[in-house]
Amino acid sequence: MKLALxxxxxxxxxxxxxxxxxxxxxxxxxxxxxxxxxxCGLGQCGSCTVLxxxxxxxxxxxxxxxxxxxxxxxxxxxxxxxxxHPLQQAFIDEQAVxxxxxxxxxxxxxxxxxxxxxxxxEQQIRAALAExxxxxxxxxxIVRAVKRASEAMT
Amino acid sequence: MTTHISRQLASESRRKFLxxxxxxxxxxSIGGIGEAAAQAAPPKTVAAxxxxxxxxxxxxxxxxxxxxxxxxGTGVRTALTQIAAEELSVPLARxxxxxGDTLLTPDQGITFASLSIQVGGMxxxxxxxxxxxxxxxQAATTLGVAKDTLTISKGTVTxxxxxxxxxxxxxxxxxxxxLKLDPKAPLKDPKDYTIVGQPIARLDIPDKVTGRFTYMHxxxxxxMIHARVIRPRAMKATLQAWNDFDCxxxxxxxxxIRKGNYLAVLGRSEWAAIKASKAVETTWSDWQGLPDKAAxxxxxxxxxxxxxxxxxxxxxxxETMKTPHAKIVSASYNFAIHTHGSxxxxxxxxxxxxxxxTCWSASQQTHLLRKQIANMLGMPPGDVRCIxxxxxxxxGRNGHEDAAADAALLAKETGLPVRVxxxxxxxxxxxxxxxxxxxxxxxxxxxxxxxxxxxxEVFAPDxxxxxxxxxxxxxxxxxxxxxxxxxxIHQSLAIPYTIPxxxxxxxxxxxxxFRPSWIRTPGRMQNTFANESFVDELAAAVxxxxxxxxxxxxxxxxxxxxxxxxxxxxNWPSRTGRVQAGDVVKGRGVSYVNYELVRxxxxxxxxxxxxxxxxxxxxxxxxxxxxxxxxINPDGLKNxxxxxxxxxxxxxxxxxxxxxxxxVTSVDWKxxxxxxxxxxxxxAIDLIDxxxxxxxxxxxxxxxxxxxxIANAIFxxxxxxxxxxxxxxxxVLAALPKA
Ligand code: FES
Ligand code: FES
Numbered sequence: 001m002k003l004a005l006x007x008x009x010x011x012x013x014x015x016x017x018x019x020x021x022x023x024x025x026x027x028x029x030x031x032x033x034x035x036x037x038x039x040c041g042l043g044q045c046g047s048c049t050v051l052x053x054x055x056x057x058x059x060x061x062x063x064x065x066x067x068x069x070x071x072x073x074x075x076x077x078x079x080x081x082x083x084x085h086p087l088q089q090a091f092i093d094e095q096a097v098x099x100x101x102x103x104x105x106x107x108x109x110x111x112x113x114x115x116x117x118x119x120x121x122e123q124q125i126r127a128a129l130a131e132x133x134x135x136x137x138x139x140x141x142i143v144r145a146v147k148r149a150s151e152a153m154t
Numbered sequence: 155m156t157t158h159i160s161r162q163l164a165s166e167s168r169r170k171f172l173x174x175x176x177x178x179x180x181x182x183s184i185g186g187i188g189e190a191a192a193q194a195a196p197p198k199t200v201a202a203x204x205x206x207x208x209x210x211x212x213x214x215x216x217x218x219x220x221x222x223x224x225x226x227g228t229g230v231r232t233a234l235t236q237i238a239a240e241e242l243s244v245p246l247a248r249x250x251x252x253x254g255d256t257l258l259t260p261d262q263g264i265t266f267a268s269l270s271i272q273v274g275g276m277x278x279x280x281x282x283x284x285x286x287x288x289x290x291x292q293a294a295t296t297l298g299v300a301k302d303t304l305t306i307s308k309g310t311v312t313x314x315x316x317x318x319x320x321x322x323x324x325x326x327x328x329x330x331x332x333l334k335l336d337p338k339a340p341l342k343d344p345k346d347y348t349i350v351g352q353p354i355a356r357l358d359i360p361d362k363v364t365g366r367f368t369y370m371h372x373x374x375x376x377x378m379i380h381a382r383v384i385r386p387r388a389m390k391a392t393l394q395a396w397n398d399f400d401c402x403x404x405x406x407x408x409x410x411i412r413k414g415n416y417l418a419v420l421g422r423s424e425w426a427a428i429k430a431s432k433a434v435e436t437t438w439s440d441w442q443g444l445p446d447k448a449a450x451x452x453x454x455x456x457x458x459x460x461x462x463x464x465x466x467x468x469x470x471x472x473e474t475m476k477t478p479h480a481k482i483v484s485a486s487y488n489f490a491i492h493t494h495g496s497x498x499x500x501x502x503x504x505x506x507x508x509x510x511x512t513c514w515s516a517s518q519q520t521h522l523l524r525k526q527i528a529n530m531l532g533m534p535p536g537d538v539r540c541i542x543x544x545x546x547x548x549x550g551r552n553g554h555e556d557a558a559a560d561a562a563l564l565a566k567e568t569g570l571p572v573r574v575x576x577x578x579x580x581x582x583x584x585x586x587x588x589x590x591x592x593x594x595x596x597x598x599x600x601x602x603x604x605x606x607x608x609x610x611e612v613f614a615p616d617x618x619x620x621x622x623x624x625x626x627x628x629x630x631x632x633x634x635x636x637x638x639x640x641x642x643i644h645q646s647l648a649i650p651y652t653i654p655x656x657x658x659x660x661x662x663x664x665x666x667x668f669r670p671s672w673i674r675t676p677g678r679m680q681n682t683f684a685n686e687s688f689v690d691e692l693a694a695a696v697x698x699x700x701x702x703x704x705x706x707x708x709x710x711x712x713x714x715x716x717x718x719x720x721x722x723x724x725n726w727p728s729r730t731g732r733v734q735a736g737d738v739v740k741g742r743g744v745s746y747v748n749y750e751l752v753r754x755x756x757x758x759x760x761x762x763x764x765x766x767x768x769x770x771x772x773x774x775x776x777x778x779x780x781x782x783x784x785x786i787n788p789d790g791l792k793n794x795x796x797x798x799x800x801x802x803x804x805x806x807x808x809x810x811x812x813x814x815x816x817x818v819t820s821v822d823w824k825x826x827x828x829x830x831x832x833x834x835x836x837x838a839i840d841l842i843d844x845x846x847x848x849x850x851x852x853x854x855x856x857x858x859x860x861x862x863x864i865a866n867a868i869f870x871x872x873x874x875x876x877x878x879x880x881x882x883x884x885x886v887l888a889a890l891p892k893a
Contacts, residue, residue, distance in 0.1 A: 017405035021425040029424055034372040035365025039497050039546075040578040044823040047497055075365035084364060091363040095355060095789055098797055099227025099547030100362035101498045107363060126831040133823060135497045136227055136547040137800030139834040141793065 005067055007031060008077030019065035023057075024048045026064040027074060035075025035104045039133075046105030046132035050074050056112035075104045078111065087111055090149035091142075098136030105132045110146045119150055202260040205288075205331040208281035209238070215309045215323035217242060217249045222262030223274035224254040225358070226518060227547035228853055229790040230270045232356045236786055237275050240349040241282035241342055243306040244322070254520040254542025261521035264638075266550060266672055268851025271786055272753070275849065283339040285331055293320050344784065344845040351845060353789035358544070370516040370545040371501045371575065378503060378571040379408060380424045381564050382431035384417040385584055386630070388816035389668075391438035393417060400433040410434065411567050416631035418564055424575065431577075442815040444667055451488050454592050458664040460616040466648035469655035471598075474607035480598040483695050485688055487595070487877045489680040489861075491811035492588040493820070494673055495828060498546025499581035500553035504561035505571040510537045513565075515558035516545025522638060523555050527562045529636040530628040538562075549801070551671035553585040556626040563627045579821040586623050586671035587811060589615045589643075593684040597653075603696035605707070607655035610688070612681060614643055615670050616662030623671045643677025645750045646858060649685055651707035668811070668818075674801065675857040678749065683879060686745040686862035690869065700866060701726055701744045712781065713748055716755045716842065720744070720779035723840045724759035734871075737767045741871025745859035753850040755781040755842075758799075760835075760863035764871045766890060769883030773803050773835040773864055778856060780839065783847035795856045796837045802860035804829035810880050 001019065005012045007027070014030040022041070027033045027050065036059050039047030043061040050059045051073040052066075079085035084092065087107050097103050106129060113120060113128040120128065125146045134142065200220070201207045210218045219238045225231035231251050239249045252258055254265075262274045286306065293311035294301040297318055305314045312319035321327075344350070361367035386393065393415045401407045401419060406426030410419045419434055421427030445453040475482065502515035511533065517523045520540035528535040540558065548554060557574050564572040576584075592613040598606045622637030629635065647658045693703035701721055708714055720726070726744070734740065741764065746757045759777040764770075776799045785791055808827050812820035820826035865876045874889035 017423075018425060018429075025423075025425050028372075033365065034368070037369065037371060037498055037546075038575065039499075040823060042578060042822055044578075045497055075363075079364060081360040081364050081366060084360070088363045092355070092359050095359060095793060097356065097359045097362050098229070098793060099497075099544070100358070100367065101227075101369065101496075101546035103363055104365065123832075126834070129831045131830070133497060133828060133830070135495050135549075135801065135828065137797035137804075137834075138793070139800055139829075139831055140796055140837060143831070 003064060003068055005072060006070070007033070007072045008074060016064060020063045022060050023050070023062050023064045023067050023072070024059040027059060027072070033074045033076055037101055037104055039101070044133070045102070046109060047102050049105040049108040049132070051108060051112060054112070054115055056109045075107060078107065086152045087114070087146070087149040090145040090152060094141045094145040094148060096138060096141035096145040098138045102132065102134040102138070106134070106142050110149070113146070114150055114153060118153065120146070122147060198258055200256070200258065200260045202262065202277065203335050205281050205284050205333040205335055207260040207335070208278050209285055209331070211322050211326050213323055213328040215244070215248065215321055215327060217244055219249060219251045219278060220259040221251055221253045221274060221278060222259045222521065223265045223270040224518060224542045225544060226265060227544070228270070228794060229356050229787065231358060232354060233271055233786045233790055234275055234278055235357065236349045236352070236354055237279050238282050240347055241279050242286055242309070244309040246349060246354065248309065254517070256520050256524045256538075256540045264522060265518040268749070268754070268853040268855060270851070270853070271849050272851045275786070279341065280337060280339060281335050283341050284333055284336040287336070287339045288331065288333055289322060289325050292325050296320050296325070347845065350784070350786050351843070352787065354787055356790065368543065369498065370514065370543040371498055373503055373514055373543055374573070375503055375505055375571040378573050379568070380421050380427040381418045381560065381572050381574045382427045382577065383560055383574065383580065384419065384431060384434055384436060385580060386415055387436070387438040388441035390443055391415070391441040391816075393436060394439055395437040396435060398430070398434050400435065401430040404429045404433060411564055413631035416563070416627055418560065420564070420568065420572070444813055444815045444817070446815065447813055450590060451592060454590060454613060454663070459661045460618065460664045461662050463644065463660045463662060464657070465644050465660055466656055466658035469607070471607040471609050471655040471657040474655040475596065475598045475609070477598055477600065477606060480600055480606060481695065482596060482598055483692060484594070484596045485691055485877060487593040487684040487687060489591045489683060489879045490809065491590045491668065492673055492805055492809050493582055493811055493826060494549050494552035494585050495826065496546040496548050496552055496581065499576040499578055500557035500585070501545065501573070501575045502554070502558040502561040503571065503573045504558070504565035506565040506569060510539070511562055511566060512539045512541065513558050513562050514541045514543050515561070516543060516548060516554045517558055518548060518551065519555065523558055526555070526625050526636055527559055530559060530625055530633045531562060531566055532634065549674040550676060551586055551623050553581050556584070559625040559627045563631065582821045582826055583818045584626060586669035588673040588676065589666045589668070589670035591680040595684065595688045597688070597692055599692065599696055603698065605653050605692055605696070608649065608653045608657070610647060610658045610685065611661060612644070612647055612659070612684070613661045613663055614677065615666035616664060618664070623669055645681070646678035646747065647681040647685070648751055650710060650713060650748045650751055651689070651704070652709050653707060675854040678854065678858045679802070679861065682745070682747050682858040683861040683865070686747070686859060687865050687877065690743065690862070690866040691875065694869070699727060704744070704746055710748065713746070713755055716757050716779050716781050717746060719840050719842065720757040720759060720777060723779055723838060724777035726759060738763050738765050739871045741867045741869070743863045743866025743868070743870055745863035745866060747855060747858045749850070749855040749858065754852060754855040756855045756859055758856070758859045758863045760860070760867045762864060762867040762871060764868055764886065766872065769886035771807055771864070771868060771881055771886060772833065773807070775836045775838065776860070776863070778837060778839045779842065780852070780856065781842040781844065782850040782852045782855070783844050784849040785841060785843045786849055788841055788843070791841060791852050792839055794852050795839055798854070798856035799837050799860055800829065800834050802857040803835055803864065806861040806864050806879055806881060808880055
């Protein structure tokens, strides 16, 4: 069956044999978007996070069909290495990456946070990212990067 | 053992595959991986005693570094780029690093034990120095001037007095050096460094934060199919029956491969393979061979000891323990089983074509992996090529190698390129574990509060054939195995203190419940936890400040300087004192290590708060003084130190493998929780840079001192001595002195 999606501001049409397939696999395998990553498939880690209509959604845990008629934004849709989004730039400036596998989730979750709270405190950033897991222990830099981005986005 | 390929696979898919053709087309190119894969067996040497093993300079003067050590998310790629660019005097942007490709990179050993810079980086530095010296000589001949009148800048050799110059590209561009690596080739004077020692921004970060980076998990080969492995219901169970009737209804399902206790399902799409893994029906034998977790330490004490090994012996501790009126202090410690817990479960791709196998994985040990896979498949190692692609951070030997072997086995069986992605429960359930470790300590204290004797004993798994990091698919499929053994876990049991009588003994055990492997700071973390907790107990027993106590027993000037700087950084002691009102009390603890007694020095102070009502420990802040000799990249180093503190705080407070008699039961992040943002401590760091010294490793040493610093801080806050990692609220409540 054919599904019409809107991803990173562009119409995208994909053919799936199961509308229940998680959105993550459509993005990664059908559309070749590698920002969202598979971490747990259980909604527990956040590495698959994308924005759906501006809200942070764990793409491993929602069916691709649920994205029809909505606007999906992935890490690639925020910015590029040449023209990074302020959050991406802040993560570069703070060198807030070790392996980086969790970073997609951190940036997308932070992007959702900054939409509702443009000047979060450190405590609020920590609380907003509480369910995003990082194993490398990059947390302190991630918090600093989100803070820096919020200050840059006046 | 029979192989079972269901009919669909043999007919439908293979035909389809042949139609699409099997030419290897790699869909991306980074760090030369794609390019390298497309080349036909380049005649490049991988000899570690040849400059050409490590370095190439092309016709444009661009430098390629071939590194057997790989970047596991530590920033080593950037650091190695700095080292090579510095030694060759070329701009950073001209240097590319290719990592962990058995066809292209020398075997520099496993990427572990904090040796990437200390050993791997220094081999590359020496290769670059050899090249630099040879290029200078060649330039002298070309320009007709004396070698010592020349200087190099940006890859161009010029007489110091000016005049005609010649570039690396002109001198060697595109040709081999054909030079033996000279261990004595003169090194650049660190005073002249402009790249090493600088906080150069990591080269991989822009791509990683914009979704452009290619992780192993993103890597594709044309015609690739997807596999999911079906692991036994109990660790050593036998597969008695299986059927894939329900799988056949799944669109895109290809078939299953069964070999002994090994079972995998294949799909044309990833989702088809995942659905098939849930639909396949299996019957396993009942196996209940794991120890009772509730009595793990009692079990461990009864395990047969293969042999005892004396790790440190000074004076005569046994006699000294009998000193009349000496106060004897004793304590036992234990350290739980830990899982690596990479955020991205292991993933690999393999292709078998014309009798040759290529395997892409995030293995930290491609050369060793190649031997293991060749052995498993009965192939000559020369016909197997293993290529590293960055994966999710790995902190030791996790599931990457097993996933690589899964892919290799399935690619050979099917003749199709296969991608294997472990699911979360595979990673948590089946990666090899940090083994459970147990300790007994004794010390004798003389009348003036002087420690007269120290004895420590560790009970840890031995390294005979039966305790090894097997390749899981080889084990399950009953295929030949050539296993490496977790090594060096005895390190850092020996202590740096000047106690006159010391004996440290390892009891090497014949058995351990799970495949043991190295997880960040293997053995040294456990050993240092016990050592530095016991040091703290002794300081308390003689009524001394624990930092002063360490200083008093240390005659290593570098260690003394480090502890003094730590005291300053942390404004030690400024402790709140034992008597505190309220339920939440504060404490601080100190810990120190001279890694393996021969390299990196780290001292830390931990500030904690303990809720005496709930038993919850909050680690508020860590102060770290760190001396790893010459610093290559101070910001990269800080990133590593912060990671060490945060990850180890998690391991110390929360982590413990859960299992029943049949299998691991902590198979996701709910059952194996790790530290979350609100509970992450702040970290303050004082880096001691010694540009004229050798660089030592930093990937692990800080982790070694974290558990004991927390334990010592809890003691400072409450008087409760936590001797069993993790420090769960239950254990804290049980240890609190009764009011
Ligand atoms: S992969 Fe989606 S939350 Fe973990
Ligand atoms: S940076 Fe590796 S998991 Fe967060």
